[in-house]
Amino acid sequence: MASKQQQKLVQSLKIKKYRQLHGLFMAEGEKIVAEILKTGYAVKQLYALPQWLEQYADILKKKYPDTEIIPVPDAMLRKLSAQETPNNVLAVCPIQLPKLNENILHTQLSLALCNLKDPGNLGAVIRIADWFGVPYVFCSPQCVDVFNPKVIQATMGSFLRVQVFYQPLQNLFAQYPQVPVYGAVLQGSNLFTTPPPTSGAVLLVGSESHGIDPALMPYVHHPVTIPRRGGAESLNAAVATGILTSYLTMAAK
Amino acid sequence: MASKQQQKLVQSLKIKKYRQLHGLFMAEGEKIVAEILKTGYAVKQLYALPQWLEQYADILKKKYPDTEIIPVPDAMLRKLSAQETPNNVLAVCPIQLPKLNENILHTQLSLALCNLKDPGNLGAVIRIADWFGVPYVFCSPQCVDVFNPKVIQATMGSFLRVQVFYQPLQNLFAQYPQVPVYGAVLQGSNLFTTPPPTSGAVLLVGSESHGIDPALMPYVHHPVTIPRRGGAESLNAAVATGILTSYLTMAAK
Numbered sequence: 075m076a077s078k079q080q081q082k083l084v085q086s087l088k089i090k091k092y093r094q095l096h097g098l099f100m101a102e103g104e105k106i107v108a109e110i111l112k113t114g115y116a117v118k119q120l121y122a123l124p125q126w127l128e129q130y131a132d133i134l135k136k137k138y139p140d141t142e143i144i145p146v147p148d149a150m151l152r153k154l155s156a157q158e159t160p161n162n163v164l165a166v167c168p169i170q171l172p173k174l175n176e177n178i179l180h181t182q183l184s185l186a187l188c189n190l191k192d193p194g195n196l197g198a199v200i201r202i203a204d205w206f207g208v209p210y211v212f213c214s215p216q217c218v219d220v221f222n223p224k225v226i227q228a229t230m231g232s233f234l235r236v237q238v239f240y241q242p243l244q245n246l247f248a249q250y251p252q253v254p255v256y257g258a259v260l261q262g263s264n265l266f267t268t269p270p271p272t273s274g275a276v277l278l279v280g281s282e283s284h285g286i287d288p289a290l291m292p293y294v295h296h297p298v299t300i301p302r303r304g305g306a307e308s309l310n311a312a313v314a315t316g317i318l319t320s321y322l323t324m325a326a327k
Numbered sequence: 328m329a330s331k332q333q334q335k336l337v338q339s340l341k342i343k344k345y346r347q348l349h350g351l352f353m354a355e356g357e358k359i360v361a362e363i364l365k366t367g368y369a370v371k372q373l374y375a376l377p378q379w380l381e382q383y384a385d386i387l388k389k390k391y392p393d394t395e396i397i398p399v400p401d402a403m404l405r406k407l408s409a410q411e412t413p414n415n416v417l418a419v420c421p422i423q424l425p426k427l428n429e430n431i432l433h434t435q436l437s438l439a440l441c442n443l444k445d446p447g448n449l450g451a452v453i454r455i456a457d458w459f460g461v462p463y464v465f466c467s468p469q470c471v472d473v474f475n476p477k478v479i480q481a482t483m484g485s486f487l488r489v490q491v492f493y494q495p496l497q498n499l500f501a502q503y504p505q506v507p508v509y510g511a512v513l514q515g516s517n518l519f520t521t522p523p524p525t526s527g528a529v530l531l532v533g534s535e536s537h538g539i540d541p542a543l544m545p546y547v548h549h550p551v552t553i554p555r556r557g558g559a560e561s562l563n564a565a566v567a568t569g570i571l572t573s574y575l576t577m578a579a580k
Contacts, residue, residue, distance in 0.1 A: 194447065198562075198563040198565075198566055201559050201561075201562060201563060201566075202559075202562065202563075202566060203557070204557045204558055204559035205553070205555050205556070205557055205559040205561075205562050206555070206556055206557060207555075207556030207557035208557070228563075230559070230560065230561070231559075231560075232558070232559045235557065235558045235559075266577060300458075300573060302458050302459070302460075303458070303459055303460030303576065304456070304457045304458050304459060304460035304461070304488065305457050305485070305488045306454050306455075306457035306458040306483070306484075306485050306488075307483065307484075308454075308458075308483070309451075309454060309455065309458050309569065310451040310454060310455075310481075310565060310569075312451075312563060312565070312566055313451055313454075313455055313565055313566055313568075313569035314569070315566075316562065316563075316566035316567070316569050316570050317569050317570055317573045320553060320570045320573075320574075321573075323556065324519060
């Protein structure tokens with residue numbers, strides 16, 4: 075059974091300030107926790123229904139001898155959960171900071187997101203990066219936190235394979251001026267007739283309502299647009315990122 | 328001020344059964360309502376802050392003489408709203424049933440969605456259709472209702488330009504066997520080396536968790552896959568639909 079202190083800790087992790095204070099985040103659900111265990115990502119605490127624990131007893135004993143295992147009834151999981159439809163397992167994990175390998179920046183496509191606030195969209199973008207083999211996602215400091223429970227949920231486990239950095243994007247672009255930046259804009263060149271990069275590049279996507287921060291535009295080498303044939307004013311940010319990423323990684327093998 | 332009866336009516340429209348009973352749906356927010364007024368879509372009732380009504384007084388008088396205009400304070404809009412962040416205007420509109428023009432089916436790309444349950448995803452897909460000039464979206468009866476307030480919101484007004492049909496997809500495919508069906512599957516041909524259709528076609532997308540209903544697979548002429556280079560098991564349904572639609576409409580002018 076979860077103690078009052080444990081309950082307080084888990085519930086505090088819904089808020090960024092406390093995630094940073096404790097250096098912890100929560101991840102819920104059979105699918106995501108199974109991926110965590112499979113990849114060997116560190117787990118501090120595991121709250122789960124007894125039947126879930128039984129099923130995973132062997133792997134927990136072998137790979138997670140130091141994890142606190144807390145069997146809880148369904149009602150307690152509902153109380154702890156950050157989701158609308160609660161799950162049968164909830165993991166509390168240490169936040170691991172990403173490490174930058176400059177070589178990857180120079181040889182592969184990276185994503186850069188400017189002020190993406192919607193948790194579902196950031197999660198979907200990390201999943202896109204994972205699908206297309208994009209190892210790095212750079213977020214401006216105003217983006218929603220990747221360790222927000224709704225973002226973790228929307229990544230469907232892809233946060234385990236994609237490194238997400240938070241930093242002023244100006245600094246990134248100024249530091250690596252030789253890496254070409256493709257910027258998603260409304261009045262740029264036709265994406266589909268723009269040659270995809272053959273080496274490292276960054277795809278910069280702005281927020282749905284405000285686009286790319288004008289202060290970043292001087293760093294954009296290739297302003298590109300998904301050609302429009304109908305009446306919509308814009309696409310959902312994750313949908314646009316998916317289309318751009320699919321096209322810009324086409325040349326990659 | 329909204330009467331008790333009016334309040335009851337608006338709030339009932341959050342539920343499909345009552346939308347069908349009354350033949351009405353609700354649409355909220357400055358942007359979407361402005362698009363409704365611009366396109367001349369019928370409006371039965373308009374609940375709005377006095378300052379909003381002042382701004383739109385001319386257009387309402389000219390184009391909407393028969394609409395019931397109900398000035399309401401902010402607190403009432405919050406009560407009526409189906410959104411988390413309420414708006415300054417809410418329109419109650421008659422549901423207009425789509426009309427099928429066979430010629431369009433034979434000359435343009437249509438989308439068909441199998442059991443798409445997430446309102447945000449259906450809204451994003453209708454926005455994708457609108458962006459790429461796809462006039463028709465066919466939904467299996469198990470899909471979320473397009474007039475669900477969350478779907479209407481996520482379309483950002485694109486529901487005004489895209490016709491959305493609900494019907495068993497088997498019937499559609501059986502009735503138009505000469506229209507080729509591209510099906511999004513995990514083990515199909517590489518999308519990017521599949522020639523896009525040069526005439527009418529249907530893109531069939533399944534649900535994220537269950538894919539395309541096996542009963543529909545015999546109707547799929549071209550099983551296609553977005554090539555994967557990383558570790559994600561799947562893409563968000565709207566993201567996948569965006570990538571597929573962008574590619575399959577490429578040949579269109």
